[in-house]
Amino acid sequence: MPQTAVAKASISKQIAEQLRSAIVTGQFKIGERLPTEDELAQRYGVSRSSVREALKRLAAQNLVRARRGSTGGNFVVQPSYEELAESLGAAATLLVGLGALGIDEIIGARRALQGGCLDQAITHATREHLANIEAALLRQQDPGISDEAFCRADVAFHRALVDATGNGMLRFVMYTVIEALIPVTNMVVSVVRERGDIISLHRQMLERLRKRDRDGLRASMDQLLDYLLLKFEQASAGRA
Amino acid sequence: MPQTAVAKASISKQIAEQLRSAIVTGQFKIGERLPTEDELAQRYGVSRSSVREALKRLAAQNLVRARRGSTGGNFVVQPSYEELAESLGAAATLLVGLGALGIDEIIGARRALQGGCLDQAITHATREHLANIEAALLRQQDPGISDEAFCRADVAFHRALVDATGNGMLRFVMYTVIEALIPVTNMVVSVVRERGDIISLHRQMLERLRKRDRDGLRASMDQLLDYLLLKFEQASAGRA
DNA sequence: ATTTTCTATTTGTAAGACAAATCATGTTAA
DNA sequence: TTAACATGATTTGTCTTACAAATAGAAAAT
Missing domain, CATH: 1.20.120.530 (GntR ligand-binding domain-like)
Incomplete structure (x- = not known):
């Protein structure tokens, strides 16, 4: 009975965790812009929807904030x-x-x-x-x-x-x-x-x-x- | 200059806020199942993607948890x-x-x-x-x-x-x-x-x-x- | 020089399709 | 009768594609 890898977190949760740890370890500094959603999707090999759901999780924790437009993107915010x-x-x-x-x-x-x-x-x-x-x-x-x-x-x-x-x-x-x-x-x-x-x-x-x-x-x-x-x-x- | 409604929060944020307040005010009790994502989408007149992003926000705050399957759904969880x-x-x-x-x-x-x-x-x-x-x-x-x-x-x-x-x-x-x-x-x-x-x-x-x-x-x-x-x-x- | 317009970029939203999980039910075999 | 199994229905998870909206910067017009 191989017990098939107990904990299967959803992709968006995994991505959120990876991004979170990247932020915490300083790979992305405060105020910096994350790669675009398309790029993240490509990099992690998932769809943009999943990346977005992950970003929403982080946004709910006031870790990132999104701005639209050509200079927009998802930015790491300084939590106050x-x-x-x-x-x-x-x-x-x-x-x-x-x-x-x-x-x-x-x-x-x-x-x-x-x-x-x-x-x-x-x-x-x-x-x-x-x-x-x-x-x-x-x-x-x-x-x-x-x-x-x-x-x-x-x-x-x-x-x-x-x-x-x-x-x-x-x-x-x-x-x-x-x-x-x-x-x-x-x-x-x-x-x-x-x-x-x-x-x-x-x-x-x-x-x-x-x-x-x-x-x-x-x-x-x-x-x-x-x-x-x-x-x-x-x-x-x-x-x- | 009508100043066109200053703060335009994204739909997913609005939905998240509405659901949150519905939970806090007891419209949805603890352990209860929310309507399905399709139903919520229909009820609020938005797409399922938006509803999902809203739910992910709430999930990040440990307010809801999702389960798949025929008896699944998004459930209000007792925050510990x-x-x-x-x-x-x-x-x-x-x-x-x-x-x-x-x-x-x-x-x-x-x-x-x-x-x-x-x-x-x-x-x-x-x-x-x-x-x-x-x-x-x-x-x-x-x-x-x-x-x-x-x-x-x-x-x-x-x-x-x-x-x-x-x-x-x-x-x-x-x-x-x-x-x-x-x-x-x-x-x-x-x-x-x-x-x-x-x-x-x-x-x-x-x-x-x-x-x-x-x-x-x-x-x-x-x-x-x-x-x-x-x-x-x-x-x-x-x-x- | 200044204002306007255009354009490229990026997030926001929508819609549809299918996969995966999960339970209820019915069906078959012992 | 009972247990194992198959099937189907339901719901979330993921992917894809398409377009809308905002935004900054470049280009064009005045």
């Missing part, structure tokens, strides 16, 4: 933290939607992870980092902005806070958690019509970060999370 | 932490390969995040969790296994440790960091021929987790990370 975190956050949101992940778990994760993160921020925050955080805070303080804009500024604030750690991996990971928390913030902001609590806590956090007040900063963040969880539960209860 | 973390870890590895992320940043992130994580584990670890951790440790202790198997067991150990927090989001996030650390462990294990250090630290961690020794557990993990970073730098230096 934002985009990556966005797709991760989408995945987390999906898990929530499917009931595989609870809001309390997301907040719990944020709570568990923030401590070390804030410590790093206190150690590494530069003047520029602080300015970015303040900018987000100022945008948030504008009473004229919409709920959506307020939430966007909220995300920007927390991202800037993580940026202050100066650690790319930390940014990558925490952006995901922040992204996953967006629905919570959205709900709280739209139901509780009081923005002042959030703003004042944010201001407090910025001040304490400036003063390098480690324990104070942690306490403020904890307070913020308590507030969010409480209001969210109230909102959920009120809806049911 | 493992798969998600794997693709995230791949993204992180990519960032490392492109020089956008340093090994020290990954280890730094691990160091910053583990504290709160271990606290959670100490609070929530059940007997079953501890058994899983021990199982991974036992596999790792077997002197007969290959380097690859050793590293797999290492990953299993750290995953089990995070599982003990009982928090899905934490698992999701930390799996990513663990995944991103695999290349480091690989290199250290293959260059430093001594597995005993890692094993004894792991054993120590399990013991301290059992004793609910918070500070001790943190210290062990810090020690392990110090060890990894040191050996990794030695190995890198030796290679250069």
Whole structure:
């Protein structure tokens, strides 16, 4: 019983894997154009359709982007933290939607992870980092902005806070958690019509970060999370 | 100048987006079969090729999986932490390969995040969790296994440790960091021929987790990370 | 010199055909 | 009766060909 080669991945998957590894190993550099689809098809000895399906797989992972026209083609793109975190956050949101992940778990994760993160921020925050955080805070303080804009500024604030750690991996990971928390913030902001609590806590956090007040900063963040969880539960209860 | 609808996303992207939202909103439940490709093509008024490219996008995100045959089709799959973390870890590895992320940043992130994580584990670890951790440790202790198997067991150990927090989001996030650390462990294990250090630290961690020794557990993990970073730098230096 | 037009190139979309896998069903043989 | 086998229907996988749409650069016209 020859067991006929168990795993038979589809061609498009194989091609995608080969291209991916070619990109990762630097055979194709960032911004560079891949060979045309016809050429790839010829080179791998498959049809253009298969190459295209492979490229779509890579495009879905933000690894390549296509442009039409005579100077067009499929280009290797620099994956950004934002985009990556966005797709991760989408995945987390999906898990929530499917009931595989609870809001309390997301907040719990944020709570568990923030401590070390804030410590790093206190150690590494530069003047520029602080300015970015303040900018987000100022945008948030504008009473004229919409709920959506307020939430966007909220995300920007927390991202800037993580940026202050100066650690790319930390940014990558925490952006995901922040992204996953967006629905919570959205709900709280739209139901509780009081923005002042959030703003004042944010201001407090910025001040304490400036003063390098480690324990104070942690306490403020904890307070913020308590507030969010409480209001969210109230909102959920009120809806049911 | 009517500005003709700025953003013209490709059809396959639009279809992918529509299907995605249909899945997220629960129109298609998990495990369910989507309409056949022909039917989707007809329903959206596009060609089957376009539908297929859209499905490949979703497949790349582990949202659907295709099976051939008369009972086959494209099925909505339950995204697992493992798969998600794997693709995230791949993204992180990519960032490392492109020089956008340093090994020290990954280890730094691990160091910053583990504290709160271990606290959670100490609070929530059940007997079953501890058994899983021990199982991974036992596999790792077997002197007969290959380097690859050793590293797999290492990953299993750290995953089990995070599982003990009982928090899905934490698992999701930390799996990513663990995944991103695999290349480091690989290199250290293959260059430093001594597995005993890692094993004894792991054993120590399990013991301290059992004793609910918070500070001790943190210290062990810090020690392990110090060890990894040191050996990794030695190995890198030796290679250069 | 500037604007317009043309042209070549490349991805995007469509349509049709066949291969390969897979299951349900019926048929035959023991 | 039961088990093995053959057949057909269904669905995804792949290939082929053709044309549409976008785009940049060259050529032509003003």
